[in-house]
Amino acid sequence: MEPIIQFIQSNQNLYVEELKTFLRIPSISTLPENKEDMKHCAAFVADKLQQAGMSRVEIFPTEGHPIVYGEWLGAPGKPTVLIYGHYDVQPVDPVELWNTPPFEPTIKGDNIFARGATDDKGQMFIHIKSVEAFFKVKGSLPLNIKFIIEGEEEIGSEHLEGFIQQHKDLLKCDAVLISDTSLYEAGLPTITYGLRGLAYMEVEVAGPGKDLHSGSFGGAVANPINVLAEIIAKLHDKKGRVTIPNFYDDVLPLSKEEKKNFELFNFSDKKFAKELGVQELAGESKFSTLERLWVRPTLDCNGIIGGFTGKGAKTVIASKASAKISMRLVPNQDPKKIAKSFTKYIKSLAPKSVKVIISNLHGAYPTLSPLTGKAVKAAAVSMEKAFNKKTVFMREGGSIPVVATFQRILKAPSVLMGFGLNSENLHSPNEHFSLTHFQLGIQSSAYFFEEYSK
Amino acid sequence: MEPIIQFIQSNQNLYVEELKTFLRIPSISTLPENKEDMKHCAAFVADKLQQAGMSRVEIFPTEGHPIVYGEWLGAPGKPTVLIYGHYDVQPVDPVELWNTPPFEPTIKGDNIFARGATDDKGQMFIHIKSVEAFFKVKGSLPLNIKFIIEGEEEIGSEHLEGFIQQHKDLLKCDAVLISDTSLYEAGLPTITYGLRGLAYMEVEVAGPGKDLHSGSFGGAVANPINVLAEIIAKLHDKKGRVTIPNFYDDVLPLSKEEKKNFELFNFSDKKFAKELGVQELAGESKFSTLERLWVRPTLDCNGIIGGFTGKGAKTVIASKASAKISMRLVPNQDPKKIAKSFTKYIKSLAPKSVKVIISNLHGAYPTLSPLTGKAVKAAAVSMEKAFNKKTVFMREGGSIPVVATFQRILKAPSVLMGFGLNSENLHSPNEHFSLTHFQLGIQSSAYFFEEYSK
Numbered sequence: 001m002e003p004i005i006q007f008i009q010s011n012q013n014l015y016v017e018e019l020k021t022f023l024r025i026p027s028i029s030t031l032p033e034n035k036e037d038m039k040h041c042a043a044f045v046a047d048k049l050q051q052a053g054m055s056r057v058e059i060f061p062t063e064g065h066p067i068v069y070g071e072w073l074g075a076p077g078k079p080t081v082l083i084y085g086h087y088d089v090q091p092v093d094p095v096e097l098w099n100t101p102p103f104e105p106t107i108k109g110d111n112i113f114a115r116g117a118t119d120d121k122g123q124m125f126i127h128i129k130s131v132e133a134f135f136k137v138k139g140s141l142p143l144n145i146k147f148i149i150e151g152e153e154e155i156g157s158e159h160l161e162g163f164i165q166q167h168k169d170l171l172k173c174d175a176v177l178i179s180d181t182s183l184y185e186a187g188l189p190t191i192t193y194g195l196r197g198l199a200y201m202e203v204e205v206a207g208p209g210k211d212l213h214s215g216s217f218g219g220a221v222a223n224p225i226n227v228l229a230e231i232i233a234k235l236h237d238k239k240g241r242v243t244i245p246n247f248y249d250d251v252l253p254l255s256k257e258e259k260k261n262f263e264l265f266n267f268s269d270k271k272f273a274k275e276l277g278v279q280e281l282a283g284e285s286k287f288s289t290l291e292r293l294w295v296r297p298t299l300d301c302n303g304i305i306g307g308f309t310g311k312g313a314k315t316v317i318a319s320k321a322s323a324k325i326s327m328r329l330v331p332n333q334d335p336k337k338i339a340k341s342f343t344k345y346i347k348s349l350a351p352k353s354v355k356v357i358i359s360n361l362h363g364a365y366p367t368l369s370p371l372t373g374k375a376v377k378a379a380a381v382s383m384e385k386a387f388n389k390k391t392v393f394m395r396e397g398g399s400i401p402v403v404a405t406f407q408r409i410l411k412a413p414s415v416l417m418g419f420g421l422n423s424e425n426l427h428s429p430n431e432h433f434s435l436t437h438f439q440l441g442i443q444s445s446a447y448f449f450e451e452y453s454k
Numbered sequence: 455m456e457p458i459i460q461f462i463q464s465n466q467n468l469y470v471e472e473l474k475t476f477l478r479i480p481s482i483s484t485l486p487e488n489k490e491d492m493k494h495c496a497a498f499v500a501d502k503l504q505q506a507g508m509s510r511v512e513i514f515p516t517e518g519h520p521i522v523y524g525e526w527l528g529a530p531g532k533p534t535v536l537i538y539g540h541y542d543v544q545p546v547d548p549v550e551l552w553n554t555p556p557f558e559p560t561i562k563g564d565n566i567f568a569r570g571a572t573d574d575k576g577q578m579f580i581h582i583k584s585v586e587a588f589f590k591v592k593g594s595l596p597l598n599i600k601f602i603i604e605g606e607e608e609i610g611s612e613h614l615e616g617f618i619q620q621h622k623d624l625l626k627c628d629a630v631l632i633s634d635t636s637l638y639e640a641g642l643p644t645i646t647y648g649l650r651g652l653a654y655m656e657v658e659v660a661g662p663g664k665d666l667h668s669g670s671f672g673g674a675v676a677n678p679i680n681v682l683a684e685i686i687a688k689l690h691d692k693k694g695r696v697t698i699p700n701f702y703d704d705v706l707p708l709s710k711e712e713k714k715n716f717e718l719f720n721f722s723d724k725k726f727a728k729e730l731g732v733q734e735l736a737g738e739s740k741f742s743t744l745e746r747l748w749v750r751p752t753l754d755c756n757g758i759i760g761g762f763t764g765k766g767a768k769t770v771i772a773s774k775a776s777a778k779i780s781m782r783l784v785p786n787q788d789p790k791k792i793a794k795s796f797t798k799y800i801k802s803l804a805p806k807s808v809k810v811i812i813s814n815l816h817g818a819y820p821t822l823s824p825l826t827g828k829a830v831k832a833a834a835v836s837m838e839k840a841f842n843k844k845t846v847f848m849r850e851g852g853s854i855p856v857v858a859t860f861q862r863i864l865k866a867p868s869v870l871m872g873f874g875l876n877s878e879n880l881h882s883p884n885e886h887f888s889l890t891h892f893q894l895g896i897q898s899s900a901y902f903f904e905e906y907s908k
Contacts, residue, residue: 217747300672
């Protein structure tokens, strides 16, 4: 492996320049106005796979954004790894809080700042570069590789499941390798074995047929904003538990072994609160912070709007108000079942004086991977070699819906070998990615191909 | 009076054209970008006063928007009427709901559509035209007239009180005449003798130092939107009463006579609900709708915003959320006292996991005018002559802060001779004003000068 690792080390500057080009493409999947950028970005990924040495590269259109596929199957008898990543990114608002423009990648110290730097362009690019290194140094890979890079991860991977279903044979593999998670802390090699799921809903409360003067009409008619606030307030009890009936029915309790593992992290509430800029943490009582983040379901308002929101005062009763409300789910909660319970409960909370319209924007299943699998073990060893430290095993509060899909359709375990950091502002202004982790990531990926091929 | 009334009738088309020019000026007082339009609008009003025959017209600059003053004092020994109005208008959002552009006055049937048509440009223009009619027909007025037309009514008349205080002698008068209220119904002459006051607050809830990924951080940290919703929900009890301590302490109960008067209106909850497009009305229990609108204080959210409010989904915990919350007050509640109680109570509701910042955006005192005064009686007779129907006496849910100010500083009673309709979408898209009421308003105003001069 020595020549490959040396090659990777000596090409860091080139890799960073290529990553910058990738990051300049404003591939925001949720905004209709970026539809062309999405196509452009898919083409960019396809080119890079071709240049890296893939023998077949194809862009599959979907009803949403295209899926990029690549393969090299020149190692018969050896295992096949399917590498998953996504080229789409989150919106950039509030854009005024970015120190540098979100789509002009800027390097400061060890970090590269741009939307998508850590989630997930920087992380998925790692594997394209490790594959390329093998081809450039050795002319071949020690195992078979397939890539599936989608453009709808940030909007619920709506068309991915259908695609996987339709292309079961094309995607057949022994393990799925994903880099879209975080290291527990900088420099510490980490495998993530559990992910939360998601049920993302939108609730609109509609009152009077038009906006009303709050003086002339206030007191006689239900105010949609007040009603919406009252509905939201009723979604938690005083102990921070979600009040939706049957919400916790399918929640898998934490095993004693995991609980013990979590204690090894020496997690500090005080330090965490300080990092987040809050005086104290909050959440469901009787659970530790890591438990609340990794193994307990939550309900959060992701957005709310209604009435006059400009500067100054307007004495109006808005005709409607709406909120985006999402629930993070844990094994074995089912997003479809939860969405149904949510809808039924919200309807029961709304007074007759308003109408409520509830939409299910998207869902994702929670997952839990076995720690004893061959691929997971190989990944742990590989990261240990690159980082020169013992690998730790954690869960993660976020969702990667496709992990559950791969498990169900391809019957393949996923290895979550993440190189990001939670502090890298993913989904926030000033998203960034450590260039050190970028480099160690490419090395880890190369080690993994070697380890897993054994 | 016959020739004057005939003159007014024959000049209707001209009056409407002039009103259109007035309505084209986007004099939105709350938006900094309309500052120049405000100046332009003040100059327009001054010109019209001059043309009408005022012997002295002056634009007084303030630290905010200018105040326009006009006077004609050629009737020594006769009473002096101070006519108050405002040339500023509400913002126009949501602008996409307007059927015609808000600053391109459009006539459909009997109505003229434009922002400010009924509130208050159309109504205050009435008095300029009635004054003009007297000068054109008779060469003089039967009493002394002063005009004070301000540009900050929609933003709390911040600089008006100071101006009145400083110009007590200039503004000295026997009665104040204001047309900024509504007829109880189309064609029914109405005097408004009570107005609600206002305390308009803004509450910002600040949580984490930056927006966070709701997957990676959800469950560990207080969500500012959820906290804000919980605070808002706690501001009413199950009976629709405001829960702020001591909120109702100073509320004057409705007299038996007024209660009886209200019953004469034959108000229909069912019809009202239908007009507003709601299945049922809402509000404080045990009070009739007219009581809830006219004699009971309220609390309404006028706007709320936080997190991701675009199309689609973003899994974010916003670092902050804010709401505009206003309370309509009734005699003898004090807006300053109420703002203090509100602030104290909101602070007591906020958990340690967030910070709350509370601002008092503006306030207005409620008022109640004696029905037995000479000016009120003259106004009732005048409207009766113009409309050819018996005048009714009502209260109004909105606020005209200056009424209390005139009462306090000038010791002058106000006569609220309104020509608008509550259904004319004031503060909403598609604001309009009846051209019939515009005409009858000018006649009523002319009759009033004659009646009150006796």
